[in-house]
Amino acid sequence: MEFDPEKTLERCREEGADQAELYIKNEKSLNIEIEKKEIKYVKSDELWGVGIRVIVDGKPGFSSTTNPSEINRKITDAVKHAGKNQKTLKTLGKPGRTPEVKGIYSKEVAEQEYKDILPGVKQMIESANQGRSRSTSGNASAATAQTKIINTNGVNVNSETTMMQASISTIAGEGENTSTSYEFQYSRQNDIDYSWIGSQASKMAVKSLSGQKTTSGEKEVVLRPIALTSLLSSTLIPSLNAREIQKGRSKAKQLMNTQIAPEQLKITDDGTLEGGLNSRETDDEGTPSQKNGLIENGVLKKAMHNLKTSQKKGVESTGNGVRPSYGALPEISPRNLVIEPQTQTENLHTEDTIVVRSVLGAHTANQASGDFSVGTNEAFVVKDGDLQPVKGIMVSGNIFELLQDIIEIGDDVRKIGNTVTPSVKTKLRIST
Structure with a gap:
């Protein structure tokens, strides 16, 4: 037929x-x-x-x-x-x-x-x-x-x-x-x-072979793109979902239009990004794709909407109606969440900095509060300019504190799913 x-x-x-x-x-x-x-x-x-x-x-x-x-x-x-x-x-x-x-x-x-x-x-x-x-x-x-x-x-x-x-x-x-x-x-x-x-x-x-133990405490940590994407997907991204905000399950409601990070941090969601893995002319509801400033100069400016949440709030959809498949209703998801690069990533690798390439268990993060505690699969400490492997460490914190404590942002940008990000240096708790 x-x-x-x-x-x-x-x-x-x-x-x-x-x-x-x-x-x-x-x-x-x-x-x-x-x-x-x-x-x-x-x-x-x-x-x-x-x-x-x-x-x-x-x-x-x-x-x-x-x-x-x-x-x-x-x-x-x-x-x-x-x-x-x-x-x-x-x-x-x-x-x-x-x-x-x-x-x-x-x-x-x-x-x-x-x-x-x-x-x-x-x-x-x-x-x-x-x-x-x-x-x-x-x-x-x-x-x-x-x-x-x-x-x-x-x-x-x-x-x-x-x-x-x-x-x-x-x-x-x-x-x-x-x-x-x-x-x-x-x-x-x-x-x-x-x-x-x-x-x-x-x-x-x-x-990563022959990793050594390190000490516990609050430390400067470089989150490489893979690790950072895992954390963002389980904390910040759900927090900026208008559905979660409207249901009272996100701290972003209280933080909107406030300074939540240093001025150097700029995060946009761009459905028109050239070559973006989730770029298209429209979202999955036919809303024209656009570029939305979510965090501008460290200030939380906007949440992500689809048709349903935008109608409930009385605003225009931001073009974030995304379907997992033809057989599902539109949810709310970033198109291409872009963190603007800043300086050479090598500048982030100062002595005794912990460098985390990937994390384990990011899905266990508390989406409402932004709290997380994750294991590491590939972690290193900077010694005399070289990356030395460390083993058996946990990294914990809160996504909003992580953003507030950003020290530097690198330039090693990677496209990973719906996120486009370089490495970010911040402060986190390390436990062994």
Whole structure:
């Protein structure tokens, strides 16, 4: 059965919907899985799905399907769901001027085949297996996604994006001592550096061997991009979610328009970032993408909204309505949370500074208070200008105190999921 979006919207109205929206996703991907030094399997996938959201008497309903022949039944389900729903939604998205977003599609990536990716994957494996380091697992993929959002208010937007990624995990041994590491890259373009990924994972696993103990106490700590992203994802990002603020589950409500960090800190959420991993012309509700200043000169300025929370507060959506998939309703999430770089990262590595590359257990942080206590997988102390491994340390603090205590911000920017950040030097509690 051929799927017709316009006729589907008409059918929604015939079933009793006052407003209706279709979120249509078509994804193609090529995936390569690595086990130890070998390619375990290669798999290609293609997925088509549609999410149907309706409003009936001010109440939303939702259903989804991957089968076009089920559309009529799913429309009925969505309308019935709205009739039973106690939640409200005034209106779906309305047309707006969409920005031009560069660097999110590559014809090269869209046309990638197994034979095109294989040489890079082999190079990554070879680079990871050097000296005392061995690869344990890894993967690589190339994907293309076509997204269409259309509703009865006149929104009708189409977007095509690509994504490549590669990662590898390593283990290094020295006598009875072992240590692990991993490295990865994501890009919208065909520019993954497979050799660097493997070499870096190998280098860091070896460098973490024979870690020594250090002392407990409050110390200056450099959080590398991977570690910082983990903490932000479990603390600051939920705190700036308007839904959490409206439910009284975020300290940000009391801190809005106050100085929460040094003036050097600037954090924006940019759905238009060139080459951004979550950049697109609109969010997943059809709201035009924009650049939002969340923290400006250390002052907390704005929270992130989707249509539902913005209507509740009586403001415009910030373009942060993001769906985990076609089969889910829009949540609130950053598009590309960007921390502006400042100085050379090497300047952050002063004597006795603790440097943390990755953390364990960030998901256990208290999202309401911002408190966290995490283990470290790769941590070092600066001695005579060199990074010496340390072991068995916990890092704890509060995200708002972490921001307030920022000493310096580096320039080693990395794109990691929905975060784009360099290293940050601050003060945290270290326990052994």
